[in-house]
Amino acid sequence: MKNNKKIISSITALALACGLSMSASAELYEGQSRAYKGVGYMAKYEVVSVNGYYTTVKITLKNTSKKKINHWAVALKKVPWKLHNFENCRIFNPHDVFSVYSSITDCGTNASLAPDECVSFCYTMEDRYGQAKLPERILAYSDLDKSNTVEELNTAARECCEYADYILRYYPDPATAMDDPFREGVYEKSQKGMKTGYTYEYKARGDEVINIAASQYSRGDISAYLGRTKINGVDCLFVQIRDDRTGKIGQYPNPTDGTAEWGKFTQN
Incomplete structure (x- = not known):
């Protein structure tokens, strides 16, 4: 008999960055799965097992584009239960206490996906309070992602700041x-300007958290700059995020229209 686990609230979505969604379900049970189609991707979310407090799930990503993917990552909104026993993947931000996401990326040996090739990875959820449910959203990233909008760059700058x-x-x-x-x-x-992304690692604590935020809120070839300025006589930090593909720059505080002088606080 299949193991069943009740879900307290409705299950709303497994979504790729292209905006896919999943209809609600009342139960999470062993063998349950759904397939999704997005631009450049197909995805499958599968419940492998449900044993008491522990639920193991598998996510499979397929490259449906005509280009080779060199790096991939997914970001899941953080939950009050533990995630562990990661297989064929690794946690990008294991000690991060600031982020609202837990980021999972390739384990180093499975970063490349040729056209029509798949990668699967697993993790286990430990839920001792009966609150486990499918995530409302899973963001998927790769080096095939399109350039960022100005709004996305300003949002990334705000989160980094x-x-x-x-x-x-x-x-x-x-x-x-x-x-x-x-x-x-x-x-x-970061105070000199630095590249960001899931393939970058920084030892300095401030650089590390900025890289985590920039990686989760912006996509592609991104640089971040952290500086100091005075606003209304008060000394404060500011962050700029630049899409190096387009040259557009986002900023916080004082979001931009995409244009700014790199490394210098821009007043609106």
Whole structure:
């Protein structure tokens, strides 16, 4: 007999970046699966097993484009239950306490997908409170993703700035909280401008969180810059995100229309 697990609220979606959705279901059970079609992708979400507190799922991505994919990643909205036992994949942000997403990417040996080729990976959900449900959304990324809109660049800049601002809260003296991280190299690369993405790793804590945010809220060939400015006489951080394919730049605070001087705070 198949194992069944009740879902407290309706299951709404498994979605790729192209906006696919899944209709609601009242139960999550072993063997349940659905297929989805998107631009350049087909995807399948399958419940492998349901054993007490533990549910194992498998996601399969297929490259339906005519180009080779060199890197892929998916981002799942963080949940109150644990995810572990990752197979054929790895966690991009295992120690991240800021992000609203858990990002899963290739394990290093399965990053490339030729046309019509598939990759499958598994993980287990540990739910001790009976709240487990399918994610409302799963974002899929690859190097085939299109360029970003100005709105997406401004959103990525806002998220990066909020991540960077969290770092300041670790400094007990407000009088030096803005100076200390820069002096201590917390933003070693980002204060000069740096490349971002799931294939990049940075040791400095500030650079790490900015890379995490930029990777999850923007796609493709992206650079990030963190700087300091004064707004209404108050010293504050600002972030710019540049789509290196198009040259468009987003910013926060003061979102842009896509044009700005790189590395210099732009007033609207």
